[in-house]
Each structure stands twice: as C-alpha cells, then as structure tokens.
Amino acid sequence: MDRLTLVLWIFDSVTGLGLLLLAGWALASPQLFRGIILFVAFSLMMSIAWVRIDAPDVALAEIAIGAGLTGALLLAALSRLGDSEPTQESMNRPIERSYRARTFRSLTASLLAAVAVALVFLILALPGDSEGLGAEVAASLDASGVSSPVTAVLLNFRGYDTLLELLVLLLALLGVWSLGGLPAQPVSPAVLVLDTLARILIPVLLLSSAYLLWAGTHAPGGAFQAGAVLGAAGVLLSLAGWQVRQRYTGVTLRLLLIAGPSLFLAFALYTIVAGQSLLEYPPQRAGVMIVLLEVAATLSIGTTLAALFVAEGPRNKEGQ
C-alpha cells in the first residue's frame, strides 16, 4: 500500500465516520434548529463522499438539492412552526420516558443493530466482479446524442424514469397547493445585507445554472443540477423580500411549471402516434431534442422548487 492510498483510505474512513456521527447527532439533537444545521452539514459531507466515489454529478445534485434546498425548506418550516407552536419544550423529547417506552427503545435499537450487522455482512459478501451496465452504456453512448454518460442515462436510456420524476415534483407542488398553501410570510423590512447579497448572488446563480445546463451534455451537470441552482436563486429572491407581481403568478407561473413535463409528454405522444417505441429519439436529432427537453425541464424544476419553498399557493382565484 503506497502512501497516497493510505492517506486516501484514512480520509475516507474519517468521512464515513463523520457521516454516521453527524447523522446521529442531527437526529438526536435536543433542539430542532441545531438538528437541521447538523443535517445540512451532513449533506455537505455526503457530497464529499460522492466525489470520493467518482460520482461528481451526484455531488453537485447533493450540494444544490440535499444541502441547499432541503436545508432552506427545513428551516423555513421550522420558523413557521415556531409561530404556531408555543410548547417548544415538549417537541424534543422522544415518545415517552416511561419504563415501557425505554424497553421499546432498546428493543428497537438492538433489532436495528442486528439488521445493520446483517447488511454489513451481505455487502461484504456481494460478488466483487459484478459489471453493472457501464459497458452497455459506453457501447450505446455514441447513439444517445450526448457524451456525458449520466445525462445519456437520465434523458435517453432511462428517460422514462426522468419523465415520471418531473411529474413527482409537479405533483408535490400540487399537493402543497391543494392543502391550501401557507399564509404569506410577513414581508420583513429589507435587510441590507440580504439585499446586497441577493444582488450579487442572483446573477452568479443564473450564470451557474446556465453553465450547468450547457455542461450537462458532456460533463457533470445537467437539467436537475441547473434547475436546483435556479430554484436556489428563487429562494434567495424570496428571502430578500422580493414579491412576484400578481400578473405573473397566474398563467405565466403555470406555464413555467408545466413546460418541462408537457414537452416531455408531447414527445411521448408523438412517438405513440408515429407508431414508434415510447420516447424513441430519432438518432440524428437526439442531441438537439435532449437540449430542448433539458432547457424546458430546467425552467420547470427551478420554478417548482422555488414555488415549493414559497408554498403560498396560487394567488389567483381560479387556482383555488
């Protein structure tokens, strides 16, 4: 074992141990606020792990979505909960402190420890030579229209999964709106720092989003990472107290939300009527079509994520 390998091995072990500790700490933390901050730290450490296991695309998605947006969503929810929840104290305790509850907890813990040990043995017992589908992807990459293998899988080979996934996102927003949305946050007086930060960061975020989208065809990046960064820009704008004008929250908003799924579905419908396989790309035009789909998907993902954060529900009457 040469020195570099040893250093990396130690680094990985520390990262792995850190992940376990942070997760446990985040979940057991007596204060929810601290728990959320620790969870964000956990997600950032996850992205280091993704880099270490050669998954840069996932690392980008983890930073933007796992740490950034999920963290913002959790904190926003906690602050809204604080308003309606005077008894903060009782929220943090485990179910009960009685003898019965303690027995239940230790039983659960030992059972799960046994499951963990079993899983560890199984993972160690997995065949070391399993090839996966790497070779197949490489063989068909030229016909996919893009040169980044992950984008090829997401938009072409398993594009149908991605279509359904876009719909999960839209459905989540529909669900939030159907719950009646949340009352608008009181408009805080413009905080100078936040306002300045927004002015500087928004252009940077928009540029990064465009770059990630463009890069996705040949390098790590793509519609989901770009959309997440776009959504982050929306979150920042909303935090800085910007209000979207009424006339854009009706039809325009709806169109942005459905652009990605609709274009995907229109493509699906075309292939059905033309008697082809579902979502079959014409080989020469696959590259162009994937870029078009990704642009629409990025817009929809960004808008949906931002709308999920704002969570106010449509303001126009017809959308009740």
Next chain:
Amino acid sequence: MSSVPLFALVGAGLFCIGLYALIVYAHLLRKILAINVMGSGVFLVLATLADRTVNAAPDPVPHAMIITGIVVAVATTAFALVLMLKVAEKTGRAELPDERTG
C-alpha cells in the same frame, strides 16, 4: 485495497440510524429528517458498489438513479413539511396522536 465498499457500509449504518429515529421520535420534523438520512444511506449503497471495478469508469446508471432519487426526496420532503404545518395548525402539535400518549 480499494476503500470503496466502506461507503456502502456507512450507507447501511445510516439506513438503520434513520430508521431508529423514525420509529422512536415523535416530532414530525424529526421524522422527516430521519427519512432523509435513510434515503442518503440507500443512495450510498446504490452508488458505492458501482465503483468496484478497478481501472474502469464507474457505472453511470446508479448515479442517474440517485439523481432521480434525490429529486424525489426533495419533492416529498417539501410536501411532508407543509403537511406537518397543517397538522400542527389543526391539532396544535406537530406530532401524530397515538404516539403522544405512548
């Protein structure tokens, strides 16, 4: 030796830690955090093993699957949080009823 299976083991651990918290803690926000930790654990198992073949590019299929999974996770988390707020609004507590009484 390749350090790669290490993260799969961590993933298994995260799954179990998350599951424990999901069962034991009553507060819905904590349960939602627990689900997210479990999800990260599953994704680690899914990805880590993709990188086992030495000197070859990692298998991109699990990576694409994880990106799908991360997006599904953020969507469900966002919905779950609003649902939690609505439960708190109606019942006065962000907990599920029978777990409050034990």
Next chain:
Amino acid sequence: MEALAATVSWDACLIVLPLLGAIACFAWPNAAKKLALGTALAVLVSIASLTIRVTAAGAFRHAVGAWGAPLGIELLVDGLSLVMLSATAIVGLAITIYSAGYFKADVSSRFWPLWLFLWASLNALFLSSDIFNLYVALELTGLAAVTLTALAGSADALTAAARYLLVSLLGSLTYLLGVALVYHGFGSVDMAVLAGRVESTPVFWAAFSLMFVGLALKTALFPFHFWLPPAHASAPAPVSAALSGLVIKASFYILMRLWFEIVPADYSTFTNFLGVLGAAAVVWGGLQALRAKRLKLLIAYSTIMQVGYLFLAFPLAVAAAWRGALYLILSHALAKSAMFLAAGNILYCAGHDRIESLDRIAQRLPMSLAAFAVAGVSIMGLPPSGGFIAKWLMVEAALKSGQWWWAVTLVLGSLFAAAYVFKVVGYAFTQAEAPHTSIDVPAAMEWAALALAVAAVLMGLIAPWILASMEIGRAFPGAAIP
C-alpha cells in the same frame, strides 16, 4: 383510422393520456371536470383496444426508447397486467363519474389533477417490468394517494395523511435498498433479465426480504396495517374507494410479479409464515370491523381482512390458489369501491356515518343501500359473485393440497363478513328516535356505486373468460391440481 389503431401502442396511451389530462386539468382548472371525463373515456378506449390486441396476439414487451433491457426500461403487457389495468379502468371510470357530483366547486378543481395523476401512476406501475422504474411509480402513486387523502382537510384526515406519507416513504426506501442490492448482486433491474441470472444466494434473499417488507408495509399486511384504517376512513369517499380498491393492490401486484418472475424457489417456512400473517389479518380485521362504530371505518377494517386472504396464496402455492388470489383482487376492487361509494352517499345524505344512527337509510337511499348489500354478497363470497369464484378456487386449492387449515380461515372470514354486512343492513332498516335532516344525493353518484356492486357480482358469471385472460403470456407457478 384502422391503420392508426393497429400501430398505436395502447399500453403507452394508458400512461401518457392520463398524465396529459392531469396537466391539462392543472392548467385549465375551470374546465377540469370535462377534461377529466374526457380522459377517463380515452383511457377506457385504450384499455379496450389493448385487451383486443393482447387476446388476439398474446403478451408482448415494449422497449421504451427502443433500447431494450438491460440498458433501457421495458414495459410488459400480459394477462396479469391486463387484469390489473382493467380493474383500474372500471373502478377509475366509476370514481370519475361519482366525483363529478361529490366534490364542491373549490375542492373539485384541486381533486381532478391529483386523481388523474394517481390513475396514470397506477397504470405505469402495472405496466412496468423494471424494478427501479417501479420504485419511481410507487413514489408517484404514494404521493398522489396521500395528497388525495389530505383533501378532506379535517384534523383526522391530515394526521392520517401524515402517517400514511411516512409509512409510504419508509416502504419505498426499504424497497429501494432491496433494489440496490439486487442491482449489485445481479447487474440488472429488468425482471426478465434478472429471471435468468438470479440464484438462491443470501444476497438475493436479503434483497428480496427488504423489498418484501417495503411492499408489505404499503399493502397493509398484518401487522403493518396500523396506518390503513385512519387513512381509508377519513379520506373523501371516492378517494377511499381508490385507496382500498386499487392503491394497496399496486404494491401487492409488484410482490406477486417478483414472486412469479424472479424468486428462484418456494421456501415453505417462509410461505407458511406469510400464511400465518394472512390468517391473523383475517381474524383481526374481522373482529375490528365488527366492533367499528362508523361505516367507513368498518369498510376499512374489512380491507385489512381481504389483504389477509391474498397472502394465503403463498403457502397454498398452487396455480389454482394464485388464480383465486388474482380473482379476489379483481372482485374486491369492484366490491370494496362500491361499498365506499355507497358509504359516501350515506355520509353525503345524512351528514354522518355512525352505524347506529343509520335510521331508515333504506327508505331514503334505497339504491345506495342496495349497492352496499350487493357488494357485500361478493365480499362474503356468496355465489354467483366474483368473490365466490375467488374463494372457491382458494378453498379447493387448500383442500386438495391437504392444507385444510387455510380453508378454515377462508370460511371463517366469510362468517365475519356476513356478520358485519348484516349489522349495517340491520341498522339501516331500524328507525331511530329522532328524525334526521337529509340532503339529496345526485343520481349519478347512486348509479356509480350500484353499477360497481352489480359488476362485482356479475364477474362470477364470466369466470371462464376472465380466468383464460389471466394466463395470457404466463402460467401461474405451482402444480396444477388434478
């Protein structure tokens, strides 16, 4: 036109059309009701055309994106998926017609896109042959089901929805962990490819156990049933019909597919254990249904009991038992949604569903009460209903394979069902002391419930045709009974 009908892939239409309908309902909320009814008809045409094609030309696989497994995702249309899709289409149409009258204007425009999403995701699930794609379809189904449950808006419904959401997410994550192990053990997520590769190794059994637990949670198999009664009882009536009739069958369907396609051999300890859980579900569900004070809660507990029957097919392990289980899925889908729709009518009319105060509902809503009673015939398993055929097949399988104790369970279940159905019907004819006000129920809502109930009974009369359709493209595992 005929040329188009021949080339169009109707299976893909079953997924794409309701999704387009859902998005259209979201974009034009004012026209949502008409759009949804149009979508329901389009889905009906698609399933009819698909049935004609499959009956004539046999089962087929559809390579999405023309890549084919293992690189791409494949859809699979055979007798099994056809039965599930047809049940979804029939129940779906009835729910659509019913909901057009049930929801008030403000809830209505929120309901339609969610409902079409649910329908599309069920269709996607029944068509998929790819275990990761099934995970995405499961998440879509679960999320749509939870959002629909929460639509009722009451404190009960919201807490039930929150619990349902957590259970649903836990179930899909556990399933996904199993998928991850399968992928790394055998290098594919396509069922047909896996069928050729899977061996009976510890890794496979661990992966299968994880997938099984995740799916059993979502199917509400005893003792994982705790989330079901509050959710199914507090959701709006048409949603309860979809949840009990269709959604829990979706995860059971995946379980059945995995069992048929990739699980290498039967292990009698494991299958007997499943049978015991199934029997426990029958007894527990039956007792709780008898004790229930509210009509919708009673129907929800009856669902737990019916799920128990399905798991008896594992230890019976003969082809006839699987035919019976599938027949039960079909007839229960129709009968149980009819019951929930009828209960919805009673709630709509009387404003409550307390069983003891169902005074003279027989006079005020004769058709809905008839729907409940007729559906009860199938739930009890009396001839000539679909439920009777299902139980007959299973009881016969139990007796001929020398496992009489499962037959006893099945008969015991029928006795429970008879007791709780008669309890409701009895109170419906009893006159309460104080007269209650009532609201008129739209005729379409009464007809929808009755039509489903009658269909559940008539299913017994076309048994040969349905039994033949079930086995297009695959024979059920296990020995044929001489």
